[in-house]
Amino acid sequence: MTSDALNKADKHVTQVPLRDPNTVMRLDRMGSFFPTRLSFLRSLLRDLADEERKPRQAATQWDEDGFGHAVFEADLHGRTYSLIGYTAPLSDDQRTDRVIAEAWDACFALFDGVPTPDDIARIRDNALVQEAGEYDDDVLVLSRANRSVRLFDHVVDALAQGRQPDAERLASTGYLMRTTAVYGNGKFGISDRKVYADRPKLSHPFRLEMLTVYLIREFTLALTDHVARAKGGATAVALARSLREQLGIGNSTGLGMAPFLVGHPELINNWMVARETALARVRSVPEASAEIREAFQHLCAQTQRHLAQWSVDDVAEQARIEALRDEWDAFQDFVPVHLASTNPWDRLVDESALYSLDLQELLIALVLEPHGELIDDLCESMEAAENAVLDPTMTVGELKELLATRYSWALEIDIAAENANAMAWYVSQEKLEPRLGDAEVVSSDSQKMPHDLPHQIQTLSNALDTAPDEQSLAEFLAIHGEHRHVVLRAQTVARHPYGEVQDNLIDADMRPIDLLRCKLSFFGASRFDPRSDRWTRITLYQGAPTADDLSHANADSCFLPAFDVQNTGTDFR
Amino acid sequence: MIKVSQNQFAMTTFKACLGAGVERGAAQEMSAALTYCVGHWPDDQAIADLLVCDLVAAFADERPFSQQTQWRRSDDGWHADKARALADGPSFVDLAVVDNASTGLIDHANLIAALAAYRSTAVEKVFELRVSGTAPITAAQWLSDNRAESGALFLSVCDEPYERRASISNRVYVGLGEWRVLNDFANRLLVAPSARTLNDAGAGLTDND
Numbered sequence: 001m002t003s004d005a006l007n008k009a010d011k012h013v014t015q016v017p018l019r020d021p022n023t024v025m026r027l028d029r030m031g032s033f034f035p036t037r038l039s040f041l042r043s044l045l046r047d048l049a050d051e052e053r054k055p056r057q058a059a060t061q062w063d064e065d066g067f068g069h070a071v072f073e074a075d076l077h078g079r080t081y082s083l084i085g086y087t088a089p090l091s092d093d094q095r096t097d098r099v100i101a102e103a104w105d106a107c108f109a110l111f112d113g114v115p116t117p118d119d120i121a122r123i124r125d126n127a128l129v130q131e132a133g134e135y136d137d138d139v140l141v142l143s144r145a146n147r148s149v150r151l152f153d154h155v156v157d158a159l160a161q162g163r164q165p166d167a168e169r170l171a172s173t174g175y176l177m178r179t180t181a182v183y184g185n186g187k188f189g190i191s192d193r194k195v196y197a198d199r200p201k202l203s204h205p206f207r208l209e210m211l212t213v214y215l216i217r218e219f220t221l222a223l224t225d226h227v228a229r230a231k232g233g234a235t236a237v238a239l240a241r242s243l244r245e246q247l248g249i250g251n252s253t254g255l256g257m258a259p260f261l262v263g264h265p266e267l268i269n270n271w272m273v274a275r276e277t278a279l280a281r282v283r284s285v286p287e288a289s290a291e292i293r294e295a296f297q298h299l300c301a302q303t304q305r306h307l308a309q310w311s312v313d314d315v316a317e318q319a320r321i322e323a324l325r326d327e328w329d330a331f332q333d334f335v336p337v338h339l340a341s342t343n344p345w346d347r348l349v350d351e352s353a354l355y356s357l358d359l360q361e362l363l364i365a366l367v368l369e370p371h372g373e374l375i376d377d378l379c380e381s382m383e384a385a386e387n388a389v390l391d392p393t394m395t396v397g398e399l400k401e402l403l404a405t406r407y408s409w410a411l412e413i414d415i416a417a418e419n420a421n422a423m424a425w426y427v428s429q430e431k432l433e434p435r436l437g438d439a440e441v442v443s444s445d446s447q448k449m450p451h452d453l454p455h456q457i458q459t460l461s462n463a464l465d466t467a468p469d470e471q472s473l474a475e476f477l478a479i480h481g482e483h484r485h486v487v488l489r490a491q492t493v494a495r496h497p498y499g500e501v502q503d504n505l506i507d508a509d510m511r512p513i514d515l516l517r518c519k520l521s522f523f524g525a526s527r528f529d530p531r532s533d534r535w536t537r538i539t540l541y542q543g544a545p546t547a548d549d550l551s552h553a554n555a556d557s558c559f560l561p562a563f564d565v566q567n568t569g570t571d572f573r
Numbered sequence: 574m575i576k577v578s579q580n581q582f583a584m585t586t587f588k589a590c591l592g593a594g595v596e597r598g599a600a601q602e603m604s605a606a607l608t609y610c611v612g613h614w615p616d617d618q619a620i621a622d623l624l625v626c627d628l629v630a631a632f633a634d635e636r637p638f639s640q641q642t643q644w645r646r647s648d649d650g651w652h653a654d655k656a657r658a659l660a661d662g663p664s665f666v667d668l669a670v671v672d673n674a675s676t677g678l679i680d681h682a683n684l685i686a687a688l689a690a691y692r693s694t695a696v697e698k699v700f701e702l703r704v705s706g707t708a709p710i711t712a713a714q715w716l717s718d719n720r721a722e723s724g725a726l727f728l729s730v731c732d733e734p735y736e737r738r739a740s741i742s743n744r745v746y747v748g749l750g751e752w753r754v755l756n757d758f759a760n761r762l763l764v765a766p767s768a769r770t771l772n773d774a775g776a777g778l779t780d781n782d
Binding site for chain 1: 660
């Protein structure tokens, strides 16, 4: 299906076409994505706000150091899901945010229902060892997290002494705990996703993983108050509400996330189609109401503050943020003029084409933000069945035509160039982590992950040239079985035009971090903090309302969070 | 027996096939077919036993799994001699789809039945199998009956209306010995750790900040 056909299939009549996959699905652009109101944590917050009973703390058994367990429950459409969090002492030398770690400050299991004391005890010994544990399908998600040591201690000490912690430190770090992994979909024997995917409100991608992280945030805030209270006694105060909202959950994300985008073309297509359809709908709006103009101007100011507060250690990334700040300052001058014109959103997007990819993608996230009524239904279309089966009746000629139209980008890459074959993706024996290294590290072709798509497409194209056009693929593949995988992929992408990252992922200059940022933006992550071109820290739910405050009025308040760091808050509880 | 999730089963069988040298596309289809069958048959444990044992037995063969079979076409469909389920199985089914029938001296007929049952979900037609001298039965019935005949296998599309099977089970029970074998093959895909592979992760080593 073409992007134009997708556009016509949309129930909203839009004059503006979807952006071309050849424009959208490039690594440098994908590496500039920002979270939007379609992001998975945003749609979850809206659904949680719909619930009569908000997420809440249930059974808790913590000692004075906060070691033990606690349960946090959340309802979604008539069912209860419970996060069981276990905490145990951890020495500094055991605290690593690599997935290869074997112990953590806190380990979590999302339980299907409300756990009994027996369930909590049964799961404990397994959850504490994570991958090495044995699970039934009542465990839906598995996760673990480490404290941000300096900030956690600072906050506990301040609260124990009866004062609020330093707001600037909270805002700049953004989290008290960071997860090092969040596992779902049958990993290590936990429940398969298909067990629950057809339940109402659970069809969204990564829905229960996002719920788990939100409840971990609640767990962390409660744990902090508990330890401060145990330490300070009557002197202690609770963390002020204004500061609680500044704290999200950190996450360290490495190369493991990158192969996911490559391995799920139908799913990625649906994410992108939702985003691009939303943009086309908004760009087709003929005029902006006074209310929306005001909301958008407010968002622009908030964006300026968010960019000002977004700082990272990496020199190149910091320079990129500073360039975006400057561009945003200049771009804002055009906003009032365009907002007052006809087709205001289309004009703004057109105007942004004169700026960097960072600004273009930032603007897209921004123009979507005030249009929830117009686009939020697209959150329901981001899942994919992923059951593609090869069509052997297609002819060689038809496949050649498909490659020429859908894979021209891959056919044009010079795969003989030295840089074009420099790298290899593989999986190391160490905890099965994906790696990216020099191609020579991998001795066997079978050990290379199939991320050399331009190479596969060109090899297939050459083989097709040796076969008669009228030959069926059944006959072709009976001789050339080595191409079956890429033939199925091409047939799949023919129906899912946004399913392919249109770059050479084994080129020496490829930046995996771009893949990570793209995926994380769909999660709803903010404050990208790349530590190399292969891993990044991010924050989830920073600026989001805490469970006791969550409502329809504030469920969407965490877009590009910015904080008043001078105000430490006074609402002691 | 060991209890695993369907996702674990799917990923492990896929990687095991790759580790055994099966081409990626065939490995992908075989894994999808086996996972479909163990999740959609009333006696999922028996079907898992049957198919996993067949898969492990197929790995034991010394010959490589690249496609070497010569197919020839005749009036009544496609023919092959000494075809192998892990290498030629998907093509065996493909050719039956485009020409309505394929025949071959093919090993591990249960794996072919699984591939055919899985392909039914895409083409929405029912496949039937028979070995020389026996009456044809549907791929589904073949699996349920745990057939063990050897000889030339005939695969064709039959007139029986296709009915989608509902998912029955999300847990798979696999014999411990077979599971170890599958994992041994799957582990062939892993690169041995070294200072260089550690560096290739590109991540930091400490979380004490």
